[in-house]
Amino acid sequence: MLEIRFHGRGGQGTVIATVMLAKAFFKVGYQVQSFPVFGVERRGAPVEAYIRADKKDIFIRTNVYTPDHVVVQDRTLLQSIDATRGLKQGGWILINSPEPPSDLRPFAGFKLAFIDANAIALNHQLGARTQPIVNTSMIGAFARLFKTPHMTAVAEAIREEVPVEAEANIGAAEDAYNEVQLVGMIEGKNVS
């Protein structure tokens, strides 16, 4: 079973990102589960949401504690949260950032990828300069990691979930898919 954790801020469409990604997994033959960490939902506050995907039936209904991969929709979150909490060794950590973090030590033992989703979103006129809508770019970038779910499934999922400006969102996802930088395994000792 695949478990993925998304980090974001209230208002960034983090929950919708997990729903879209779950739907895309479902379209390529996975059983899925997606759910947010439920709390007081405020714009700007850190939020988490999860995806479970498996070829077999999923029975478990608990929070995700040991994700296989982590997606960080806002790199400023890295200052306040531990993005690698419970992350399985060798798991991917995908960060919305124009460049890799200057200090790579916290990511030692994990695979790093980054994507400038803000720029892509703004390029597709998604959201405002202060609040770009990056969720579709992030799932596009995620799809590239394993080439699963494939972009057709991602595009279909986006079209279902985001009926307004669907094409711009799909375009953003495709751009992210193509532009994501896969740094790969960070060697060294994890000091976080």
Added chain:
Amino acid sequence: MKKVLEGSHAVAEAVRLSRVTVISAYPITPQTHIIEYLSDYVADGTLKASFLKVESEHSAIASLVGAASCGVRTFTSSSSQGLALMHEILHWTSGARLPIVMAEVNRALAPGWNIWADQLDSLSQRDTGWIQLYCEHGQEVLDTVFLAYRLAEAVSLPVMVIMDAFFLSHTYEPVDVPEQELVDRFLPAFKPKFQVDADNLVALSPLVTPNFYMEMRHNMAKAMEESILQLAEIEEDFSNIFGRYYGPIEPFLCDDAEIIMVTSGTVTGTSRQVIQELREKGEKVGLLKIKLFRPFPSEIIRKALGPAKKIAIIDRNFSFGAGGIFAQEVRAAMCNLSDCPQIFGYIAGLGGRDVTTDLLEDIYWRTKKSEVLSEESIWMGLQEENHAVERS
């Protein structure tokens, strides 16, 4: 067609497919999504129904008493404090024999203010004469709405379809949403056994003197009893059309089980995984899911649990001064068995605390190791430091 849907959305889809005529509800987290979907359906004409916007839950259910008395299919939905506010009219609904269906999203009661999963809200209403069906996953919740209407209309009693907050209400998962035509086959238009009729006036729910009240209540008690058999027949019908079956209880790997864990709601799903893992390790453990809580299917439960040595009941609720409510009910059902298994009551997951696989395993091992019942209710997962303060 299978779709990835939120649990709340599954309920709304079921209500739409059930061709409900009157909906009346008041928003409260975590139930709000259900009525948001429904109000969209009513607004865009997908569902031809009246959506009554009322000023409180009390009015929501009271207005449905009026609507249902007119012989139409009705729906409401609530949670926690909202359900508590309905309490008075819940008695009225069953006494008036109105087949209203409610989706109840289990949420803790305040204070402390808490919007997360806890069964005490619906279990507090266990004596109101409503049939209660607890659900495990999105598909079950959708299917149970159909079952609920069939059952309510067969026995003239209201039904609560109950689901855990967030773990079910806000979780997206694949759900098969059937075609309207199939649903219509299973659930034909409501044929009321009585209704308000302007040409043939009837006074509903007037004064009933001691001469008749007991008979009236006995008639209700019989209807409750009969609903177990009715549900079985309805489910048979349902599985013939849809190929799915739930049953009032569901024994899972119980055949040779020495220890049976008893669960309800979403804890069941996680328990299935834990029990499969324990089985792989050679443990003789089974699981009994209780779906039908009212009427309590005592006889079936006795048969299912009787052969076990130990029973571990997991309650996401607590009746103060008594214990876990499912545990109480199971104990009452089992007490006259000559060779009654030892029954352990565990309290877990109150106020939305996660019931993890580790915790469930812990419950199993504790049960296995305990020779005698040390406590009536064993509270699981209390934080050590807080617990210590309490004990000092």
Added chain:
Amino acid sequence: MTEKKVPSKVTPLFFARSYLSTEDNKTGSWRFLRPRYEEKTAPCSVACPAGEDIGRIEALTNQGMFKEAWETILRENPFPGVCGSVCYHPCEAVCNRGEFDEAVAINAMERFLADTARKNEFKPFLTNLSAKKEKIAVVGGGPSGLSAAYFLTLLGYNCDVFEAETEPGGVLRWGIPQYRLPLPVLERDISLIKDQGVQIKTGIHISKEFLKEAGESYNAVFIGCGYSRSRELEIPGEDLKGIKDGLAFLNRIRHGEKPRLDGLSVIIGGGNTAIDVARSVVRLGGTPLIAYRRRKQDMPAFSEEIELALDEGVVLKELVIPVSVVPDKGDYIVTLHYMRIMGEDDRGRALVEPDGNKTEEMRVKNVFKAIGEETAESWCVPPHKGEGVVTLNNSTLDCRTGSAVLVFGGDLTNEIKSVVHAVASGKEAAIALDILFREGLDTVESKIRDCLVGNGSFCSMEIYMKGPRFDRSSHVVSYSEINADYFYLSQRITQPRLLREERLATFDEVNLKVSASMAIKETERCFNCGLCNQCDNCYLFCPDLSIVRDKTPQGRHINYDYCKGCGICVVECPRNAMILEEETNEESAGRESCGS
């Protein structure tokens, strides 16, 4: 549809349901007490000499039905403008609201309605009864004469009013200063009386001879020529030139004279004329001093007038009588003798006698006498009770001559010489004559009693003419019978007045106008004692839904099929417009037909 298995049996429903309508339970059969609507009499309307239906007037005003309210006054009083200005409002003294917080400002409301009618040129919807053959002469165009003529005209009689002066109005025109009663207000009232059909012949001085010949042209003569001659002081110097008659002084001012009065003026007397003279002196630049032989509280003048006079700077000297007036170098030396109190009479007035030889001399510029008036002619004095003479509360009938019937009224018969008593007198005389002509002298007294308001001594024209008021109970509602739970404490409106500084230099009216919003707010305070104002409390409280709205004037009736006589409606009626009585057998027998 697939074929379904026959489902297992479900026990047939047994639940609370009845095909009998709740209407089948005729709870009216339980009744041993029976409520019914019964309007009663408000104390204000009993105290009002004109018998105005005050509770109704306030209710209509509160509903914004100003014309209807004004017409309700006109049914009992042709002088809403005059009374709204100068009435001493005995109604307010007995107002039940006074026991709760403060009496309703009834007088100000009357003036508001008159002003509103004048501003909007309302024409009253009042039709005279069919014409009668009898003709009546009215001697004196003052308030009593005009009232008598007005009510006789309403009753269908042809009336001629004979007025000695050039204009009608009597004391209203010549005796009351403009700052209390502006001329346009008076003229509006008089023009409405004329519009109703009253003929007024001015400049005709009636003599005793007229009465002898009146029988040839008239079936009755109403004598209401008032008290027009000032009483004598009977002191040395009284006849001195310069000692002025108070009434004549007021008359000169009303004719337009505005003499400058410097220095101290002493006014002898304690009635309304004395006050009017003193306040006029203030306005003419003088310094008035009222010398009165008893105490302030014994003065016959209306207390509100006394207070206003004192406020304007009038000095009151109590317990003195003048004993001599001597001219001295253009001034007068007035000698006042002090009095002392011996006790009180049965009306609470001080009994006084000279206090030894204690006197005081004052040098004054003017002396006015205003110790009361009397009739100018001896034939105007009403006869004593006897054969052919009927003495009523406010008028006296003299049928002895065999020719025209004489009716004495107004100040000639009234103990309290007020405008509103003059109205009472004119109305009573009109009703008495109608009874006399239609049914004969013997029935006059008893029939007059039948149209008294409540337990009082004043007639209502509406009751006499069997209007809606006729059906009311004469029971006078007391404060204890009001359900005060339905009222909130609220302040009585303050009558807006000219500032004191403004008053001192002008004869402009002191009282300023009341706005419609103020009037509506003030009339909201009225309990409408004993009168239904359609508040619907009975309807709201009835546990058996037995109060049924309808289109009758009452607006609702009781369905006795279901009324079980619990009496909640009567208890919750805020204004005692309902009554609860023991059920009688006849009423029970009639119950079947009572229901709707």
